[in-house]
Amino acid sequence: MNIVVCVKQVPDTATERKLRSDDKTLDREAADGVINELDEYAVEEALTIKEAHGGEVTVLTMGPEKASESIRKALAMGADKAVHVSDEALHGSDALSTSYALAQVLKKVGFDIVILGAESTDARTGLLASMLSERLGVPQVTLANKVEIDGSSLTAQRLTDYGFDRVEASLPAVVSVVEKINEPRYPSFKGIMAAKKKPVEKLAVADAEIDAAKVGLAGASTEVVDFADAPPREKGQIVKDEGDGGVKVAEFLASKKFI
């Protein structure tokens, strides 16, 4: 089984995140980079599938040189190898052009199953998995909190507003996972050491037959017009409970016409 897991390096949510004033893209220098949290669940799911069905797990990422840190993390968890698409031409790509670039790479490297985290903590668009499914012409099995594979058929539980859908599809397929599908493993010391020796293939846009005009800021189909710090919330009233705290909250709610 050829399993490809897409990961993204994002700014650590515990640090202050910024946009760049010049081209209004994410400031990747301002904050520490970490692997996107939901992608760790995707890596875990990929490893679980490999352990049950055999095969190989390839980590795929697109991003600047620094994104190699997230690749190492996924390799340390147990993935076998990685493909890192990195090119100045990709800077500023939006979801539509990112999905184009990744689809080109996936066509080149081949796959039985592509696994992604359902969304990233930076842009939080949640678009990529459905876009890849559309571009690759393979089933979309997304927002899954349970995935089972039997031969070439796949069943999953897809989270919905009302509960979940049971979904059936056949491989190859694109899968996105939500938190709680599994418990991501911590890399062992041995895993961390082994990761240093695992192969990472570097691809520029030309290597993956990505049309440079369709990616990056110039190829984007959306544009950030402006941005500013959110206006600070007015300082609220904070009261120490003197035994009547519940009544006081009720009075506040009444003053705001909630009760």
Added chain:
Amino acid sequence: MAEILVLVDHVDGEVKKVTFELLTLARRHGDAAAVWVGPGYEGAKDKLAEYGAAKVYVAADEELTSYVVAPKAELLAQLVAEKSPAAVLVAATGEGKEIAGRLAVKTESGVLTDVVDVADGFVGEHSIFGGAIVSHAKVTKGTPIIAVRPNSTAPEAAPSTPAEEQVSVTLSDAAKAAKVVEKVVQEKGERPELTEAAIVVSGGRGVGGADNFKLIEELADSLGAAVGASRAATDAGWYPHTFQVGQTGKTVSPQLYIAVGISGAIQHRAGMQTSKTIVAINKDPDAPIFELVDYGIVGDLFQVAPQLTEEITKRK
């Protein structure tokens, strides 16, 4: 005026409130044309008229809801090609955004997600990085596809008599690749749905155990509110994960958010920071949640929360 397509969000014919918000938003920028997918339109048509749909495209074929996402995107792509709408609005739910994603690829259009308001020229407003930054973005290619966050627009009634047009679509094989074999509706009781609720009451680490969540539920029920939970509470198994509010859970934007025993880590704030009024009950005066609140009580939630429930019930 140009048509703006609004994909109706409904569960088995029960229209969700976000649809009325989308219709209200669409009317500000053009003629609101609702797109109904699946069975159940007859029972819902009055509601769509009440909120000012000038037109309704009805695609009633059950096949459209028998597969994951793709058929809805195919239908919308067909309507975009035939009707040349000025924009397409969908709800920024997990599924809504996925429909937007496929539609964007099909129509080679830009897509904006989690928009909280739409200005002239279909400039979308976003609240990003857990609410720290407000940004505006627009679509520069194709038909603007905009996924709007529930609870960000106040729905306004504007009764109309919509024209109806039946639409049929012949699905491609690719659209039928992931089959929904069973829809499992989980018991949610009488409470409103988390992302749609006007009031949300959430419990966190301070609640201390699964049994104690009864306090949170009782407070929520006294207000007709939805129940949420912080990640600490769902990770501990005290409350089901589907109710998690935060970065990796649901994003809510209710009129009133009451955080009980929640410290307010960024993980949680990212999911609730755009709530209009925020109240917190926490025993730690230095908890970061107090930076956000309109009203905060520093105290023991096991004293304050039941007293609040009792007082609300008394005042009814």
